[in-house]
Amino acid sequence: MFGKSCSLIAALIAAISIGSSAAASGLMGDTALDAALAAGGPSGEGGPNTGGSGFHLTLLHINDHHSHIEANSGELVLGGDDSVTVDVETGGFPRVVAEIEALRSRNANVLTLHAGDAVTGTIYYSLFKGEADASVMNQVCFDAFELGNHEFDDSDAGLAQFLGYLNADPGSCQTPVLGANVVPALGTPLHPDAATELVRPYVVKEVGGESVGIIGLDIAHKTKVSSSPLDSTQFLDETETAQRYIDRLTAMGVDKIVLLTHYQYENDLAMAAKLRGVDAIVGGDSHTLLGERFADFGLNPAGPYPTRVRDLDGNLVCVVQAWQYSDVVGELHLNFDEAGHVSGCSGTPHLLLGDTFERDDAALEGADLQAVLDLIAATPELDIVEPDAATQSIVDYYAQDVEVLKTSLVGRATENLCLERIPGQGRSSICDARMTQANGGDIQQLVAYAYLERSFEADVAIQNGGGVRIDIPAGDISINDVFTLLPFANTLANLRMTGAEIRQVLEEAVSAFQDVEDGSTGAYPYAANLRWDLDLSQPFGSRFSNIEIRRKGATEWSALADTDQVTVVTNDYLAAGGDGYATFETVSEDGRMVDTYIDYAQGFIDYLQQDLGGAAAGDPILAAPPQVMPVACSDYSTQTFIDAEGQLQLPDPAYPRVCE
Template identity: 30%
Template sequence: NSAPCTSEAAASGKCFGGVARLRTKVKEIRSKYPNTVLLDAGDQFQGTLWFYKFGGLPAATFMNIIRYDAMAIGNHEFDTKVAGLVPFLKNVTFPVVSSNMNLSKTQALQGLIKPSTVLEIGGQKVGVVGYTTLETAFISSPETVILTDEISAIQAEVDKLKSQGIDKIIALGHSGYATDLEIARRITDVDIVVGGHTNTFLYNGTAPSNEKPEGVYPTVVDSQDKSHKVLVIQDYAYGKYLGELHVTFDDQGKVTSWSGNPVLLDNSVPQDSETLEVIQSYLPELELLKNTTVGRTNVDLMADRLQCRSKECNLGNLLADAYMAANIFMPRDDSWNEVSMAVVNAGSFRASIKTGPITIESAIFIHPFRNTLDIITVKGQTIKDMFELVASKWTTEIGELYGGFLQVSGLHILYDMTRPKGSRVVQIKVTCTKCSVPKLELLNLNKEYKLLCSSYIYKGGDGFQMFPASILKKQIIGKIDTDVFIDYVKSHSPITTGLQGRIRHVQDLDDLDLTPCEQRPAREQEVNKTRVTQWVNKSHPVGQQDFPQPTQMVIELKKTKPKIQASRE
């Protein structure tokens, strides 16, 4: 998982990764294989105390120290908009690439991001073509940057490189494993695909930690014309592994052999002392934030991806309740408050927290994106459309889980996912506002309602394209979601939020029996206990973001034998 390393975890050898370990391993491999390429597939931004305090500049500093050769742009690079990305790009000492970005309307990025780059390795030229997920437009804030189809953009750039006599080409990008495989199959003359975004773990043999491989390393794909093999790699997430791939090319630039595996960066890898000194220079400011306790929780607050992106989860309930609590105003004659419901997209909270103290650091890990919270007025039909969109994207496939799945406060939703898309919302109940005692009422499709949500959602993020056109009125509150969460923890500690039946599925109604346990047959109690245990014990990825993993790649040329090592984080 992506939580910070505690002193207890460090003492027991349960901490992984970190730039100091990464630099040690990269230096070790470079000493064995001088012709090394170090690549990063994007998502250096977001989700840490470092980013909260300093933005992307520490990432630039450490990537320069480690001496990356090239980097792709991930969706999280735009989480602080174009203005937040520019300082990072101006400070890195290596090329940043994305072939499917149209920057014609984004002057600030022109010249800072290139479609591709050519690396000189052991007297040989290696082309690196970048690409970025089209989802960026919906799940981040690229503003005027236009994302185009990856396949056509990559092919056009590959053709340019081929015309320059470059016959060894790597596609480096951030669009997910399925797209990586499609690129390998469909792009003519690509030899290796280094990907990110879905945090896919590939491995040969017995995995060294608790990740379960989704395939072999590398995944080997036949090119479209069957003329050569294309190697596809991803290396999980959070800096836990350094991917290492050795590849041999013949004189025509065709892959002839390969080997490798992700290397676990555990406590057996020493931390580079020079890098630790640089880290130390940042710590005084970080410690002030890190050690500030804002409250405590008496319950585990779960951000399990499968649960929170397909069902109700208690962390989602807590965040939505925090939004509501921050927007309780003076009552009017006919209403107890002007807004009675809030939604929070599951992709906006990134890490679980165990029972115990909640610090500013852990709060930022949980809810890092710092969107504003505002009130919009919409018709009941728009609210239904919003939840129908959620239902249309519902899945329990780990790699396809929808970050826009909405957790709620002041709403009860009943889904039937066996129905056709567009008719899966069985019932919506909303909390009344024009009432002296708040209670749930059936949604009226023709009535106007006020909804509290993040600016990210009402600007169309996560595919909510019914916004902003369907917004009748917008009331800018401007409170920052992360700050609202921290304030709520301060005022409501200890936290005891649980599951409350806010989101239900018709198929799970048996699980919602409210009969007291002591009145049920002993056998039924045991079944229910087993059912809950099985759910809790399922292992699914939990983390603050889809940090890609470094990939170390060794490329051997048949005659000259220079070795090229590539890494992607």
């Protein structure tokens, strides 16, 4: 087991101050609120108070922090020349806590919200299974937390364990966990008995004498097909569920209603137009950066913060999201009229920055530094934030153990798994180039098959050879080895493509180094459930032949037709057109890409442990590391290879292939 015991972390937390919740009382779900209202309970005990006019509410929110509790590194344009960038530390949960506390102190009537996907994505989840995330989240003590799809990556039992960490101390922080359209079966980890439900549809908060209802929604289809919930856990339609609970709260007299969603920005906008009675939507899942000013700093905002839309009755609905990875804290201000409708909204997405700025690996000084500081001081969206000391102590506590625990073994290679890009190129440090001259790298091939299994939806996988960085020698494979093998902050993305588009993107990948001076051979493609013959001596468009596909779950190969409809999993770097994969970018821009936000290194660990080792989602790391073998020679993506000089590269009997 790699999570610390509750007693150890409790001892640490006892020595430091826990961030208190907003001054608001709350009742979760149906039973408690319904009972209080039926009894005519006073508003301070959960009954609604809808009187007054000009009520102002502030919502502070984050989403999709994905176990990024340490600070990130960022690159921003902070000057007049958009070609000159500055490197700066961004985010990290200690800065999130500090920023939220600062904003709390400057505003009245504050609620703090987390819109889901708190976990998975870094080694902190791989090792501590949500305990580290819960510990830092409790420094904020969110007024509500909505489940995201990745909360189900270790199934319902893994989620229940995380929620146990989150609400471990009844005398301290208790965070309402929401999911109105998530319906666990009785007797399962999230609903173990009739009296215990870990997930509730809504919470009502009493703030400044007003009742504010918060309804949670998770993205249903994506959670079912891309994560690992129990088959018995139901995921209901998001819009229908939202309206049902809006109507329920409205009937109770609650007229200020916020949807806390993990449903994607564009979906939130579309849903708002189909509803009646919602005032604001605080969202997640699409990792959307809002705030048009961010374009000035080299970032890519998707719209204004807040985004204003109208519901079915023409009433204003304010929609927000706060990017990703603990980098941004959203500050949304809502003004309500006497009828409980939003009369106006405004706000600021705060990008959290460190206080050291570098250019070309040298710290800025003098006039250059002052120019950056002056720009930040004049820009509400940019905040230099000193990390909260207490939260930093928690992060440091876990970080110490990361160095020890990442030596944990997750697999055992039966043979050397050779690194290669172009077949026979000689990139391996442990294998003779003649071992890879016919089919290419063994470890790249294995990684492609791991992607295929962890995507859940894809028919085939395509990976660039340069995205895999080291050989894996025969013997033990540690967590540290995996993060060295796959060191980039990449996620798995599913693209819906035609056979013709697949053929085109393969040609583009090879052209990126074959037809471009100083092009990167890291673009060389590797695939799972897709294989081909390749002739580098031919011109663009004629290099790939005999392309065959084996649909996921099938045993037979068949010719890839141009009209075939295929789901392809790749990494998000390639999905954005990296390494010359231009057709991937076109497909993404056409709206046919879904980022799963499954970290590719974590996905490889899960492949070793679950797909090869038989562990269930949420199980501790297996005591006996599973055997890791190369894929069958017939499953390698490059079946025959002719080099640029027109020479067919056959296996060398004196240097047998690893797959033989």
